[in-house]
Amino acid sequence: MGLAVAAPALKPDLLFKRPPPRIAVVPIVDASNDPRGAAMATEVTSRLADGFAKIQNISVVAPRLMVRSGESAAATAAASDYELRGELQLSDQSWTLRARIIKADTGEVLSVTAASASVDEADVQLAQSRLAAGAGHVLARRLNEILEPSASAASTRKPSAGGDKVAVEQALASINPTTRERFGAAQAMLQKALTDDPDNVDLAVALSSLQLRGIQMVWFSPEEAVTVEASANAMLEQALRLKPNSIPVLEAHCRFLSATNHFVESLVTCARALSFDPWDGSALYLIGLGQIFLGRFDDALATFRQADRYDTPAASRWTWLLGAGLANVMMGRDEEALPWLQRSIAITPATGRSHLLLAAAYQRSGRFEEARAAVAEGLRLRPGTTRLNVSPPMKNVSPVCLAAWDRVVQAEVEAGLPEK
Template sequence: MLRFAGFELDQRREELRGADGTPIKLRPKTFEMLRLFATSGGRVLSKQELMEAVWPNVHVGEDSLFQCIRELRSALGDDRRQLIRLASGGGYLLTAEVEVEPEVTAGGEVAPLAQAVETRPPAPASGSMIQATSQRSIFGFSRRAMVAAVAGLGAIAGLAVAAPVLKPDLLFRRTPPRIAVMPIVDASSDSRGVVMAAEVTGRLVDGFAKIQNVSVVAPGSAAVAGVEPAGLPAASSDYEIRGELQHGDQSWTLRARMIKTTTGEVQAVAAASVAADEADAQLAQSRLAAGVGHVLARRLNEMLVPSAPSSSPRGSSAGGDKVALEQALASINQTTRERYGAAQSMLQNALTEDPDNVDLAVALASLQMRGIQMVWFSPEEAVAVEARANATLERALRSKPNSIPVLEAHCRFLSATNHFVKSLVTCAKALSFDPWNGSALYLIGLGQIFLGRFDDALATFRQADRYDTPPASRWTWLLGAGWANLLMGRDEEALPWLQRSIAITPATGRSHMLLAAAYQRSGRFEEARAAMAEGLRLRPGTTKLNVTPPWKNVSPVCLAASARIVQSMVDAGLPEQ
């Protein structure tokens, strides 16, 4: 937590609050710029430094920077430009003294700060221009020398990371594929369309800029989105993202496509819609961008990480394998016992005919990890399934280390086998190829829960809900948000999340049992017993002894909070034995 001039900058929740604790809305890029100012230790930040930090791998003009500065001054009430001041060299700095409140861990220890904030020099008494400080030295080396050294190391590391993911032709050119995100065309007849299209464009640019080993250029956009012409023609890109925004009586609809620039061939199409009466404009913009970005990012990953060739002699293998993979994906995301069994049989049959197919083997491993998480295997079966899945995923990671489905499956495996810290790392890598991946966010939130980081988990589940992609996984992060609220004792707040999750996927049983605990702790005892009865009907044989997953590597904080929830389930009618 950083405090300055009566404001609080909550880095964990990515939130700026005023003196009365009221959140102040900022766009993500504007918040990131304020974070840079607050952690700079009073140093003047040049325009180039700000643009490279806030828009990494994106070519934007200075108007993007100026808009963020204007938004910050407006949010901070800095009409006289005294808090964020212009330096003589053209850079900016935050003149207020920043106080750092260190994070306290569950054991009462002070966690090390991710970034130190230096003592801030006193601000000049008058004048709107501040002389930029001279070049600093770090451990005896000049700042320029340090930057050169870091740049050299970064170049070496970048080549090591890029080699597995890029196609040979792109690798030999030693340049990452360039994606041009063209301004979304406003094809609506609504007065809000221009602003909506510009904001969605900006969110798409931000998202694609997070993807590893691609370079993003925004050839032009409206000033509202904070994206300016880069001075580079779209023809200099390998692929273009183009889209149109339409407005109907019931919804806003965004249709987008990814086009290979040299041939004009459409590589992927995507569409997303949000309700026309959605009151939260930022939520609508986020979901439109995520809805198409998620589909296009996965298609881009498929093109850069091609599937391994099939060994099947059947001429129709590809079509059958595709059906099996699609069925498995649907069953992983929206699981019922019946669908799970059908998908498992389909994948096993496909693998019998094509035993060397990596994609099929990974899909089966991921599906079976869902079965372990749902406790649909006996302990003996689970051990054998884990061993086979581990061997499958190790082979897949060697051949396709940057494949989104492989990384997702590995993340699910690590989560299901209680390797939570490793699962966070693997899921983060999956997000580096698809920043809108709700399934990966759900698994990250799950790991945070078991590590006792309930606030982080709730924020992660909320982020997944803001993206809402893929929609088939929606029930998982809704369930996660309800669970996180319960663990923190926010029983009333847990209810709507759990109810929404059950409305989408009502057959899991465990969701009803969590709902029963929330009702019980809210004093709604009849509803608690009804919810527990439904949970037991769906999961017969569940007792206090087997209602929870294995507790290996689980934080004591999570263990204690979970024990209280289980006792509430018992009070609502869960058998003890």
């Protein structure tokens, strides 16, 4: 009787544990008219099913399970909450996977995306990985949005007509080519939007993430950095309370821990972000960076290579390319580091630190003229850099990493970096 009286006041999950939503991964349709198409579609389907099976808050009905149990695809889909469907097409130059998530009971299309991979790709498995990751990354994030609606006070305020989303998109778009001026414009845009809507979790996460990038780029004075760090921490703690399973919130927290040199904690939080989007290259980059500073160079290189195999999101590609170059330099594999660093700089050349790292690799490879040119470009982009201030903050860094970093800085000095 007491339970019956209390039931209306209790959340249903407290009385009866709800099963996680089910998503049926329907075999991808081969529309390529190519002998290779059927095998490619089968493999990409399996990779998508395996990836979604890693997502923490859903369960997956995989195509091979349908066959083994004798169920038809239609019957299995009908027993699921969502369906993932796709078609594989082939042009003269690329494979294209078009995929969508559909609400099973209504047929409503909730998300649509397309991913491409080169037909000339020498590594067929790499093409399969990038097709699955390109579609899976977008669809996993959309599914996360559906399953983790905002728990902020937004539900009680007047509708913003999408103004908060526009502010976030415009701010982030303005800093794709990262410069200090664009950073300042994006920060001002988000601060104004958050002032107008102080309870908006998405705006708070976007602003804290942006400010942490500013800390990493040393675009704040030491005094400003302390204030910004405290503010970002407060915003993220509030966001985590409201949306603990949100990918953007977990990414922002992961980035905060990395930027403030809490590397062990960052590995845990970034891994949690991956448990909702297994193809999250940004989280993989931050995991690799933490492994670098903890002296686990081989692990870091493997992590950066995994991010490169996924290549999602494309806007963050320069980060794991830089990370792979850094890992190789830290291990003394300078020739192997060069193509990674060159590819990263070709995408985002404005940091300066990348050029100085490139200079160290050139110097230790005996390419002294190129080393001096790289130092000159690094100093042009980052004037005032010397041996004394070229290193990132070294709090909580392992002795193995410190020793390797000292060798890198010495090579930069030999290539022309001023002592002071």
